[in-house]
Amino acid sequence: MVEIRLAGRNDAKDILDIYSPSVVTAAISFETAVPPIEEMQDRIASCLQKFPWIVCLANGKIACYVYASKHRERDAYQWSCECSVYVHDDFKGKGLGKDLYQLLFQILKLQGFKNVYAGITLPNDASVHLHEKCGFQFFARYENIGYKFGSWHTVGWWKLQINNYDLEPPPPSKIAELDQETIHKLFQKTAQIIQSKLSG
Numbered sequence: 001m002v003e004i005r006l007a008g009r010n011d012a013k014d015i016l017d018i019y020s021p022s023v024v025t026a027a028i029s030f031e032t033a034v035p036p037i038e039e040m041q042d043r044i045a046s047c048l049q050k051f052p053w054i055v056c057l058a059n060g061k062i063a064c065y066v067y068a069s070k071h072r073e074r075d076a077y078q079w080s081c082e083c084s085v086y087v088h089d090d091f092k093g094k095g096l097g098k099d100l101y102q103l104l105f106q107i108l109k110l111q112g113f114k115n116v117y118a119g120i121t122l123p124n125d126a127s128v129h130l131h132e133k134c135g136f137q138f139f140a141r142y143e144n145i146g147y148k149f150g151s152w153h154t155v156g157w158w159k160l161q162i163n164n165y166d167l168e169p170p171p172p173s174k175i176a177e178l179d180q181e182t183i184h185k186l187f188q189k190t191a192q193i194i195q196s197k198l199s200g
């Protein structure tokens with residue numbers, strides 16, 4: 001049984017289980033220590049004040065999660081955001097990341113965001129392939145921007161435009177301000193797509 005919903009503070013432990021290897025065994029994340037569960041709970045709550053943080057559960061277990069976050073602090077940047085996706089090892093290669101990403105982008109579009117950015121520590125062919133399948137286009141390379149595990153790491157940046165650049169745009173809506181019935185239907189539709197993949 002597949003369920004898709006917004007994350008909650010009680011999901012912090014399962015999210016950390018998926019996220020931690022990116023901290024302790026790779027430079028996918030530039031964090032150098034796994035955050036405590038209380039901090040992850042606060043991150044989820046803070047994100048949901050404006051952005052979607054979506055979890056996909058398969059038989060009660062978080063299989064994948066995606067979220068959006070602020071790109072920069074200044075007000076003129078408010079129509080741009082960043083995205084992240086993490087998939088449990090048991091569910092990699094099944095297309096869940098792409099399906100959940102597409103759901104995330106639909107919601108961000110409804111909120112009124114214009115651009116979604118993804119920063120990828122290189123090399124990472126799987127992540128680059130995923131983002132480009134979702135329509136992202138490469139536009140920048142930050143050489144040797146992060147130091148971790150005794151090495152300097154380069155980050156590539158990809159961009160996805162999800163709305164037109166209309167003049168005098170209203171500020172993006174908060175996730176809680178969207179029509180919740182519409183969001184529920186999007187969750188259900190994506191859950192059905194993923195259920196068919198896992199059952200096939």
